[in-house]
Amino acid sequence: MKIALTGNPNSGKTTLFNAITGKAEVAGNWPGVTVEKKEADLKKKYNPKGINVRVVDLPGTYSFSPYTGEEAITRDFILGEEPDVIINIVDGANVSRSLFFTTQLLELGIPIIIALNKSDILSKRGDVVDKNALSKALNCKVVATTATSEDGLINLISEAVKLGKEKKPQIAPDFAGKDSEDSDRARQRFVDGIVEKCQVKKRDSSKITFSDKVDRVVAHKWLGLPIFFAIMWAVFSFSIEGLGGYLSGYFNDVVFGEIVPSVANGFLEGMGVNPLLQALIVDGAIGGVGAVVGFLPLIMVLFFCLSLLEDCGYMARVAVVMDRFFKKIGLSGKSIIPMIVGSGCAIPGVMATRTIEDVNERRMTTILTPFVPCGAKLPIIALFAAVFFPEKNWVGPSMYVIAITMIVIGGLLLKKIFVWENTSQFIIELPEYKIPSLKYAFLQMIDKAKSFIYKATTIILVCNTLVWFAQAYSWTLSPVEDQSLSILASIGSVIAPILIPLGFVGWQLSAAALTGFIAKENVVATFAVILVATSEESLHLPGGALAQFFTPVTAFAYLVFNLFTPPCFAAIGAMNSEMGSKKWLFRGLAFQFGVGYILAMIVTQVGTLIAYKTPAVGFVPAIVIAVAMAIYITTVIRKAESERHKIGVEA
Amino acid sequence: MLVNIIAGLIFGGILIFVSKKAWDDIRKNKCSCGSSCPGKKKSGKRQ
Numbered sequence: 001m002k003i004a005l006t007g008n009p010n011s012g013k014t015t016l017f018n019a020i021t022g023k024a025e026v027a028g029n030w031p032g033v034t035v036e037k038k039e040a041d042l043k044k045k046y047n048p049k050g051i052n053v054r055v056v057d058l059p060g061t062y063s064f065s066p067y068t069g070e071e072a073i074t075r076d077f078i079l080g081e082e083p084d085v086i087i088n089i090v091d092g093a094n095v096s097r098s099l100f101f102t103t104q105l106l107e108l109g110i111p112i113i114i115a116l117n118k119s120d121i122l123s124k125r126g127d128v129v130d131k132n133a134l135s136k137a138l139n140c141k142v143v144a145t146t147a148t149s150e151d152g153l154i155n156l157i158s159e160a161v162k163l164g165k166e167k168k169p170q171i172a173p174d175f176a177g178k179d180s181e182d183s184d185r186a187r188q189r190f191v192d193g194i195v196e197k198c199q200v201k202k203r204d205s206s207k208i209t210f211s212d213k214v215d216r217v218v219a220h221k222w223l224g225l226p227i228f229f230a231i232m233w234a235v236f237s238f239s240i241e242g243l244g245g246y247l248s249g250y251f252n253d254v255v256f257g258e259i260v261p262s263v264a265n266g267f268l269e270g271m272g273v274n275p276l277l278q279a280l281i282v283d284g285a286i287g288g289v290g291a292v293v294g295f296l297p298l299i300m301v302l303f304f305c306l307s308l309l310e311d312c313g314y315m316a317r318v319a320v321v322m323d324r325f326f327k328k329i330g331l332s333g334k335s336i337i338p339m340i341v342g343s344g345c346a347i348p349g350v351m352a353t354r355t356i357e358d359v360n361e362r363r364m365t366t367i368l369t370p371f372v373p374c375g376a377k378l379p380i381i382a383l384f385a386a387v388f389f390p391e392k393n394w395v396g397p398s399m400y401v402i403a404i405t406m407i408v409i410g411g412l413l414l415k416k417i418f419v420w421e422n423t424s425q426f427i428i429e430l431p432e433y434k435i436p437s438l439k440y441a442f443l444q445m446i447d448k449a450k451s452f453i454y455k456a457t458t459i460i461l462v463c464n465t466l467v468w469f470a471q472a473y474s475w476t477l478s479p480v481e482d483q484s485l486s487i488l489a490s491i492g493s494v495i496a497p498i499l500i501p502l503g504f505v506g507w508q509l510s511a512a513a514l515t516g517f518i519a520k521e522n523v524v525a526t527f528a529v530i531l532v533a534t535s536e537e538s539l540h541l542p543g544g545a546l547a548q549f550f551t552p553v554t555a556f557a558y559l560v561f562n563l564f565t566p567p568c569f570a571a572i573g574a575m576n577s578e579m580g581s582k583k584w585l586f587r588g589l590a591f592q593f594g595v596g597y598i599l600a601m602i603v604t605q606v607g608t609l610i611a612y613k614t615p616a617v618g619f620v621p622a623i624v625i626a627v628a629m630a631i632y633i634t635t636v637i638r639k640a641e642s643e644r645h646k647i648g649v650e651a
Numbered sequence: 652m653l654v655n656i657i658a659g660l661i662f663g664g665i666l667i668f669v670s671k672k673a674w675d676d677i678r679k680n681k682c683s684c685g686s687s688c689p690g691k692k693k694s695g696k697r698q
Contacts, residue, residue: 274655281662458673465666 001053001164002081006074006105007089008098009060010429012117014038016089016147017057020046020157024447025057035059035070035354037077046157053161056083062097064104070354078108084164086112087156092122092144093432095129095199099191102138107172111163112140115156119144121432126202134198139171148437211432215317219430224321233397235309239302240382240396247297248382252540256290276472276479283532284468285461291528291539292456292521295379296449302378303344303448307441313431315340323426329411332356332426335365339407342369344448345376346571353578364414366578367588368407370567371595373399375448376455376520380562383524383540388555390542395556399563402599406564410595416637455519463515463522467529483534501622502561502597503554503604513561519568553607554616557600565596598629 005013014025021040042053058077059070078086088105090098095116105112116122116129135142141159145152177186218227238244261282268278309315318340323333334356342349349369356362373381377399385395470488474480483489484507492507492514499510508530515522531537531545538544550558566572566589576585601622608616616622 268658271654271658273658277655277659277662281658285662285666458669458676462666462670462673 001051001085001161002056002083003053003085003087003160003164004056004058004078004083005087005089006058006078006101007060007117008062008091008094008101010431011060011089011091011094011098012147013060013089014057016087016115016117016145016153017055019147019150019153021055024443035351036073042157046154047161051161053164061101063101078105078110082110084111084167085160086110087115087160088112089115089117089147092116092118092129093125093127094429096191096195099138099194100188103173103175103187103191106138106140106170109169109172111166111168112170113156113160113163114138114140114142115145115147115152116142117145117147119151120146120149121434128200128202130198130200134194137194137198138173148440209432211313211430214433215430218314219317219320221324224317225325228318228321229401231309231314232400235302235305236397236400237393239298239305240378240385241393242301244298244301245382245386245396247301248295249386249540251297252291252294253538256286256294257538257540260286260290279472280465280468284465284529287532288464288467288525288529289456289461291524292379292460293453294540295382295524296452298378298382299375299452300445300449303375304441304445306343307444308436308438310340311434311436311440313433316428316430319426319428320430325408326411327426329408330415331361331364331368331411332358333428334426335361335368338365338369339372342372342374344374345451346370346372346374346567347574349374350571350574350578360418363579363584363588364411366575367414367591368410370571370575370592371403371406371410371564373403373563374520374567374571375452376568377563379521379524380516381559383527383546384555384559386540387542387544387546388550388552395559399559402560403563406595406599410591413633414591417633417640456521459519460521460525463518464525464529467511467515467522467526471530483530488530499561500618501605501625502557502600503608503616503618504549504558504561505617506549509549509558513558513565516562517566517568519570520562523562551608551612553611554604556607557603560603561596561600563596564592564599566592594629598626601625 005017007013017023017038017040018025020042022043023038023040025038036059038057039054041047042055044050047053056077058074061071061074064075064079077083086105086108088102090102102112102114114134116131116134122129129144131142131144141163143152143156143159145156147153173190175186175190177183177189180186217223220227264282264286265278268281273281319333319336322336326332326335335353337355338349338352340349341352346369349372350366353362353365353369356365381396381399385392389395467488470491471483471486472479473487474485475487475490480486488511489507492509492511495510495514496505496507499505499513504510504513508527511530512523512526515526527546528539531539534545537547539546546555567575572585572589575588576582579585579588604616605619605622608614
């Protein structure tokens with residue numbers, strides 16, 4: 001039996017899906033989090049008889065006339081695959097708006113049960129929805145639910161399974177003007193009539209609520225942005241330099257710096273294992289994975305804080321605050337949602353761009369979203385902050401400020417370079433503020449932690465082992481004493497000249513940056529593997545092994561380079577899917593590489609001149625590249641302007 | 652010698668297992684960071 005969960009965006013479908021299946025799919029307190037269908041079996045608690053029931057969570061939609069890609073997924077699934085039962089999740093706090101889609105679903109003939117969700121908010125407001133009257137008016141069962149606390153879900157699922165077994169076709173509602181040309185208005189009139197009969201609102205809708213009062217400050221035209229920056233600064237500072245940084249420091253220096261390697265070395269030595277094999281296991285596999293896993297507490301603290309912010313309803317306000325600024329650069333508030341999602345992982349962030357209907361705005365958001373530092377980039381930020389900027393709490397948050405600045409500048413550039421016209425309007429439904437659920441934040445944190453460990457013990461482990469092998473052996477497959485004769489050194493040396501204008505000298509730096517394109521955490525892991533073989537100094541301590549390659553200025557530039565050049569391969573794959581065109585993918589990647597390269601070059605060359613009153617390495621080639629780039633950009637912009645003039649599009 | 656073979660086999664086995672897992676993730680178009688990322692599928696190409 002196949003049960004489909006469908007309803008308006010932000011009605012609680014994914015929360016309900018997670019509750020009844022035991023999955024941990026990303027749910028959010030804003031519309032447009034789910035962008036594709038997800039399937040899972042019912043949890044035993046909801047399926048005691050062990051019937052074969054598959055639950056499908058669909059992206060939210062307001063009607064069967066899709067505007068965006070993810071809405072089309074819902075329509076195509078319901079019309080094409082005809083599920084046995086549809087659970088229509090109706091937002092109890094917004095019944096009037098939700099029922100429009102419900103009436104369309106009722107016309108399909110598929111058995112439907114309505115989950116009147118967010119009942120807790122409804123009763124908190126003192127509003128009442130007469131379930132029996134609603135059920136009678138729509139000819140289908142209505143069950144009151146609260147997905148977050150799982151109230152009413154057992155009843156909902158048992159009724160849904162019963163409906164699926166009965167296979168009785170759903171009776172369509174009949175209303176005046178159904179087949180007329182203006183059927184949408186007629187449908188809304190029908191819905192309004194039902195709501196008038198079934199709903200008693202205690203609260204006067206014209207009365208200013210607590211959320212309205214908070215929004216007057218938090219989403220204010222001028223105050224909104226500084227408040228957003230202050231909140232984000234506090235969160236990142238607390239996570240990277242505060243509690244998260246402190247715990248990560250302990251994990252890196254003590255757990256993975258001393259305890260684990262000495263236990264592993266002692267064990268392998270005791271067994272009489274060959275020193276080369278021992279070095280591969282301890283320095284390569286354990287050392288590399290440990291250098292990344294050591295940052296787990298930081299990731300957990302950050303995502304716990306972000307989940308609290310999101311669950312209380314603040315993140316949805318960020319989209320409103322950013323809308324007026326984003327509009328000026330050809331984006332809209334809709335673009336902020338992929339960017340917030342992208343702060344966890346660039347892949348779902350890039351995928352979330354499909355909620356944007358305007359093709360140019362979507363492309364632009366897809367190119368700019370990976371600029372937001374994702375969870376994988378956090379270990380690089382934390383490592384460089386700890387080694388080169390100890391006791392300074394601005395480095396971590398500054399990366400996010402630079403990211404937002406680069407999104408704005410990048411957006412303006414993209415708009416100038418390509419002939420784009422902004423057509424989209426931004427409308428978002430703001431959820432009411434609520435006390436964030438610690439359970440939700442904890443589960444989100446655990447989910448992120450599991451993902452981080454999974455990645456560290458799969459792709460990072462494989463890469464580290466290969467990196468260890470490549471730095472210990474030559475092309476003739478014989479062990480090398482001098483690392484500069486190794487396979488890794490010869491690969492790194494090919495790329496190294498490109499990085500000289502950026503002030504990065506050494507094959508080690510290019511090798512680490514190269515492995516970062518497989519997974520960004522690899523930058524840290526590669527340094528751990530390369531440097532453990534040549535240096536006694538700790539990787540994570542101020543003035544440690546990394547200090548031989550960087551000044552604080554070039555270290556900051558290296559951070560910028562790794563953060564703003566193209567993301568990992570998996571995220572590039574997601575960009576390819578969402579762009580739907582190889583030409584645009586390559587344009588996007590070239591743009592990202594250009595931004596990361598030029599920004600790092602500016603930081604190194606200008607920063608070194610200011611801080612040390614002397615030019616950095618690669619000053620002359622940097623000047624040549626800067627001039628060439630300025631000429632190229634001016635030419636491209638002029639060409640675009642003349643084309644724009646020809647077709648009459650405003651920049 | 653036997654110890655080295657056993658240790659090498661165990662480590663090699665782990666490496667093959669995780670490589671297979673990483674490869675499967677790539678092949679099945681899953682992203683590499685676990686459950687928080689949905690599987691990648693082509694969105695409708697719209698111009």
